Ligand SMILES: Cc1cccc2c(=O)nc(N)[nH]c12
């Protein structure tokens with residue numbers, strides 16, 4: 425990994441279109457062009473796809489997850505193997521979530537305290553403890569280019585008092601993460617995570633506290649946790665413009681194509697979501713004409729490609745009839761081809777957004793896809 429310490433973490437905005445930003449972020453494993461969609465590779469692989477598939481699809485950066493990689497294969501093993509890049513033969517950037525969200529999703533088997541969170545493995549029920557220092561050590565062993573702080577993702581519907589106390593804890597943990605991993609040690613960037621639930625004053629308080637800590641970027645956490653779309657968009661448009669302008673803004677766990685375009689219009693630069701690969705496995709495919717449920721009988725004899733505008737191997741090589749057959753027959757190739765297509769769609773959407781911002785026509789791109797994915801057509 426060779427990088428120039430002088431430019432590491434540099435985020436440059438090269439064009440804007442309304443609040444939408446076109447930029448680039450320098451990481452130790454390469455420059456990331458934003459707005460960007462990041463395929464999720466929770467356990468060190470984007471399910472059913474190999475690095476050369478991801479390269480062909482235009483992936484610039486993928487996600488790994490601290491919680492899962494710590495439990496299996498173990499961050500100590502990854503350190504002995506030279507880190508996740510070498511272990512998974514992925515030589516481009518990797519972002520790792522801190523594991524907080526995953527632990528808080530294990531509702532009944534975790535205990536929260538000032539020092540961190542105790543939880544039981546979903547594999548064998550063994551007891552473990554994540555402190556801010558521990559998750560920094562794990563991400564250091566993984567060798568991710570962008571690390572996330574340990575945070576408490578407050579459940580949807582949490583009351584004001586709980587949310588206010590929780591964001592203070594998340595800020596104290598964020599400070600401890602920063603202290604535990606000095607700036608750019610091992611070529612790694614560190615992002616803070618904004619919390620505060622659905623209370624605008626608490627969101628602003630969280631942001632003000634985090635902005636005093638030296639982070640390379642800021643994420644919006646605690647959204648896409650069960651709230652309605654209008655609630656998510658309302659908070660998104662409130663907080664994104666208040667985030668520091670000269671560092672990347674990352675909306676965690678979002679989202680559908682329309683959510684991503686909404687986020688970009690609010691000034692967000694980075695997105696990740698399991699939708700493309702998860703929905704690929706249940707036959708829900710995203711195309712330039714809208715969503716296609718490939719298992720529908722109407723495709724049984726359909727010789728046309730899934731998406732005539734898509735450059736992916738699946739669309740260039742096979743018919744809808746064949747893709748439907750693979751899905752109905754539960755052939756493993758169905759996972760691979762459907763995942764390849766959906767990931768290509770999300771990455772193409774991000775590329776189209778970058779080009780639209782450069783050409784000052786982002787609003788038109790967003791309106792086009794709002795029509796393509798209008799609920800009536802689902
Ligand atoms: C992955 C993800 C989705 C949604 C929300 C969150 C969050 O609040 N905090 C973390 N660390 N991760 C999240």
Ligand SMILES: [Zn+2]
Nearest residue numbers: 734736739765
């Ligand atoms: Zn395709």
